[in-house]
Amino acid sequence: MTTTELRITPLTVPQSLDDTDAAEFIAFGELNRLICDEEVGLPDLAESSSQMLASWQDESDRLHIGYVARRGGEIVGMVSLAYAQEEHARTAEFDLLVPAAYADQGIAEALLLHAEDDARRRGRNVLQTWTLHRPVTDDDALVPKTGWGRIPPTALSALLGSHGYGLEQVERNSELDLRADPAVLERALAEAIAFAGADYRSLTWELPTPPALREGYAAVLARLVTDAPSGDMDFDEENWDAERVARRDARLTSAGELVGVSAVEHVPSGEIVAYNELLIGLDRAGMTHQFGTLVAREHRGHRLGTIVKCANLLRWRDLVPHSPRVSTFNAEENRPMLDINEALGFVPVSYAGAWQKKI
Known part of the structure; x- marks a missing residue:
């Protein structure tokens, strides 16, 4: 594992993707696509930066927050969070994005802890996230609490399990x-x-x-x-x-x-x-x-x-x-x-x- 310090900073949300400060948000879209490709071979599952921008700019109904992890100036991962804006809302939804090249360097765990801290600061006590999986090919499968469906374990699912997350449900992508x-x-x-x-x-x-x-x-x-x-x-x-x-x-x-x-x-x-x-x-x-x-x-x-x-x-x-x-x-x-x-x-x-x- 590299000894270069990991820096986590807020994701900049530009007014336009043509602005000089749009590079991080464009990289966010590209990273989403890369993760979908690496995890299940379906990069088109990801929204583009242009598709996401309006939702990130408008906080009327849902607040979006992002954090960028860098090591030696290079982006090595991100985490995004979404918060419903209703007064009674208790949940924080997040998405961990760490490419395979950095999967064993503690980056995902650092971003996970950063996301949990953000949720606590905003008074949320229910944390939710979704992981992507290829079809099960062996018996070493994870079964959700519903009892319906199963998924193969991944490094991310193992990380979530080790931090107290439970697999509640499996969704089929058709x-x-x-x-x-x-x-x-x-x-x-x-x-x-x-x-x-x-x-x-x-x-x-x-x-x-x-x-x-x-x-x-x-x-x-x-x-x-x-x-x-x-x-x-x-x-x-x-x-x-x-x-x-x-x-x-x-x-x-x-x-x-x-x-x-x-x-x-x-x-x-x-x-x-x-x-x-x-x-x-x-x-x-x-x-x-x-x-x-x-x-x-x-x-x-x-x-x-x-x-x-x-x-x-x-x-x-x-x-x-x-x-x-x-x-x-x-x-x-x-x-x-x-x-x-x-x-x-x-x-x-x-x-x-x-x-x-x-x-």
Whole structure:
């Protein structure tokens, strides 16, 4: 291990990536991509610096903080933290980024302790992070507290375990070939619409959300942290309204991203009760990312998940014909959603472990 002193300093967030002080934030985006490539061979899982910048600049709903580790002037790792801004919030989400070249030099542990100190200073007592994993190839696997799914151990998972973090949940990362025959999607959509019946109406739009839909969309977005399967992960409930939806829309589309939304309205109540989001960056020939997908708990069993997924995927093929595939994450215990994905042709490509520690 090198004896050169490790220095950890705050990450500079520039006003623009063209500014003279943007180098660190650009390196942050590049490091995210490198880590995704090293861990699971999927660099496109990472957001670019341009995609992240607006969220880091706007502290209205979530505060983002970063720290840069240097040794001899060279960046050898980073850690980012995200804090919900609700008064009752207790969680701190963080992401440790240390490339393989420095994995055995104590850098990840130093950044982990730095992140925990930051969380304590801000009065947070629930620490959460996610690790990326390739598919399990042997019996030496980690099983989460939910009992669903398993992941191979890594240096980072070992570090987290040694510092008191528990593996709460495993998420499956699946991909769908957007160039495949759409007949499967078309048939599934038609059958689901017929099954759901006249009480449910399909809606679609691209961000920004039409003003008339913002309040209803805010209500269903708020339920993602309460209705989605999360094991024992202690997520903060979020306060949503039309203004927050507009702020989120602006952040998501700030760097030229396209976001398509498919939703279902419960006609008798006028409420939006299911939704699915697809996002692609400025490069319309790149990977598509599925963001949130949710069916409100009291409306499950009507195939609304199939409706929002299929309607959005079919529409997306016309909006973004050159995107080759879509990537999504789902909890391993969320069998209803995984059943839909598998029936539509999604295949697993990697996994994520959800870790939590209470202090």
